Amino acid sequence: MPTLKDVELKIVAVKKTKQITKAMNMVAASRLRGAQTAMDAFRPYAGKFAEVLGSLAEKSGEEASPLLVPKEDVKRVHLVLMTSDRGLCGGFNANLTGLAESFLKKTAEKGLELSISCFGKKGRDWARNTGVPIGAEHLGVVGGNFDFSAASNPGRLLIDGFIDGTYDEVHLILSEFRGMARQIPTLKQLLPIPPIETEEEDLDEDKPFLAEHIAEPSAEELLGDMLPRNVYVQLYNALLETSTSEHAARMTAMDNATKACNDMIENLTLAYNKARQAAITAELMDIVGGAEALKG
Amino acid sequence: MPGNIKVEIVTPDKAVVSEDAQIVMAPGILGEFGVLIGHTPFLTTLKVGMVRYTDAGGQEHRVFVNGGFAEALPDKVTILAESAERRRDIDLERARAALDRAKKRMETAAQKDKVEYARARAALERALHRLRAAGKEVS
Numbered sequence: 514m515p516t517l518k519d520v521e522l523k524i525v526a527v528k529k530t531k532q533i534t535k536a537m538n539m540v541a542a543s544r545l546r547g548a549q550t551a552m553d554a555f556r557p558y559a560g561k562f563a564e565v566l567g568s569l570a571e572k573s574g575e576e577a578s579p580l581l582v583p584k585e586d587v588k589r590v591h592l593v594l595m596t597s598d599r600g601l602c603g604g605f606n607a608n609l610t611g612l613a614e615s616f617l618k619k620t621a622e623k624g625l626e627l628s629i630s631c632f633g634k635k636g637r638d639w640a641r642n643t644g645v646p647i648g649a650e651h652l653g654v655v656g657g658n659f660d661f662s663a664a665s666n667p668g669r670l671l672i673d674g675f676i677d678g679t680y681d682e683v684h685l686i687l688s689e690f691r692g693m694a695r696q697i698p699t700l701k702q703l704l705p706i707p708p709i710e711t712e713e714e715d716l717d718e719d720k721p722f723l724a725e726h727i728a729e730p731s732a733e734e735l736l737g738d739m740l741p742r743n744v745y746v747q748l749y750n751a752l753l754e755t756s757t758s759e760h761a762a763r764m765t766a767m768d769n770a771t772k773a774c775n776d777m778i779e780n781l782t783l784a785y786n787k788a789r790q791a792a793i794t795a796e797l798m799d800i801v802g803g804a805e806a807l808k809g
Numbered sequence: 810m811p812g813n814i815k816v817e818i819v820t821p822d823k824a825v826v827s828e829d830a831q832i833v834m835a836p837g838i839l840g841e842f843g844v845l846i847g848h849t850p851f852l853t854t855l856k857v858g859m860v861r862y863t864d865a866g867g868q869e870h871r872v873f874v875n876g877g878f879a880e881a882l883p884d885k886v887t888i889l890a891e892s893a894e895r896r897r898d899i900d901l902e903r904a905r906a907a908l909d910r911a912k913k914r915m916e917t918a919a920q921k922d923k924v925e926y927a928r929a930r931a932a933l934e935r936a937l938h939r940l941r942a943a944g945k946e947v948s
Contacts, residue, residue, distance in 0.1 A: 561889055661820070726852045727849060728852045729851070739878065
C-alpha cells in the first residue's frame, strides 16, 4: 500500500504531464491549421500545373527531356526521405523509416548502390545508423514555415545529380495526408519522371482544349522547361503533405496521452481516497482503543 | 472595349491576383505580349519581369513575376509563377540591397567563375525588375 504522500505526489506529477500534453495538442492543432491552409493555397497552382503539363506531355515524346528517359543500366539509386524533426508524434516517423528500411533491403537485394538525403532530423538519425551514405540533409523544414525555395533548391541538386549520372534513379518517401487519423507513408519515383498521366475527364468539357494552343517557343521546349519545375512541385507538395501529417499525428498522439493522463488521475484519486480513509480508520481505532483502556 | 478578360496570377503560396482586366501585358520568353479578350489559346514561358494589367476601372497594376509560365484562353489568362509580388508588396529596401550585392558579386566573379557570374546576374535581374515594377527608375 503506497502512503498518502506518495499518491499525492504522483497525482501532482501526472497532472503536470497532462498540462504539457494538452498544450502540445493545442499547438499541433493550430500548426495543423496553418499547414492545411498552405496546402489549400498550393492546390490551384498544382492543379493548373498538372493540367498544362499533361497536355504538353501528350503532344511531345520522351525525347523532349533527359529527365523522362529511364537509364538503361541502373546502378546508383538515391532516396529522399521525409520525416519530422521532432518526436512525440506516435508512430509517424517509425512508419516512414520502416518504409525506408524495406526500400533499403530491396535495393540491397538487387545489388544497387544507395544513397540517402533527408528532410527532417528523425530520418537523418535513422539513416546514420544504417551506414548508408547521406547526401544532403535539410533540417528545420518539415513542420515549420517554408516557401517554394525549400523544394526548388534541393530539387535542382537532385536533377543535376541525375543528369551528370551521380544517381540513375531518385525515389521519394513522404507521408500522405488522408485525414486526421490517416497518414500513409508512400514511396514515389521522382526521377526519371514517370510517364505523365493525362486527365481524360477534361476532354469532355467544351472549353478549348490545350492541344489547340499556340506554344511559345515550342511544345517540346516548354515541356523541357516545365519538367524540372515538376520535380520541385512534387517535392513541395511532399513537404506540405508530410508537414500536415506530422501535425495531425502529433495531435492524435497528444490527445491519446491526455486521455491516458485523465485515466491515471482517476485511478490515483481513487487510491488516494482509499489510503486516506484507511488512515482515518486506523486513527479512530487508536483513539477508541485508548479511551477504552482509560475507562479501566 | 468589347469586354474584360479574367487575369489570375498564382504562386505555390497563394493566389496573388484574381480580377477582371481590360488588357494584360506579360514578359514572354520571346518578347512581351499583350492579351485582350478573345485571345487565341496560347502558352509560353515567362522571363523574370513585370506583368501589367489595366483593371475594369481603367487603373494600371504592376506585378513582379519571378519567371514561370502563362496560359491565355479567350476569356482568361493564368500566370503560374514561382513567386509574384504586387507593387505595394515589394520590399524596396531589400531589392536595393540585393541589387548592390549582386553588382559586387558580379564584379568579383567576372571571368573567373562562370556559374557564380550567371547566378549573380540572375539575382541582379530579379532586383532590377522588382525595382522597376515598384516604379523606381534604375540605371
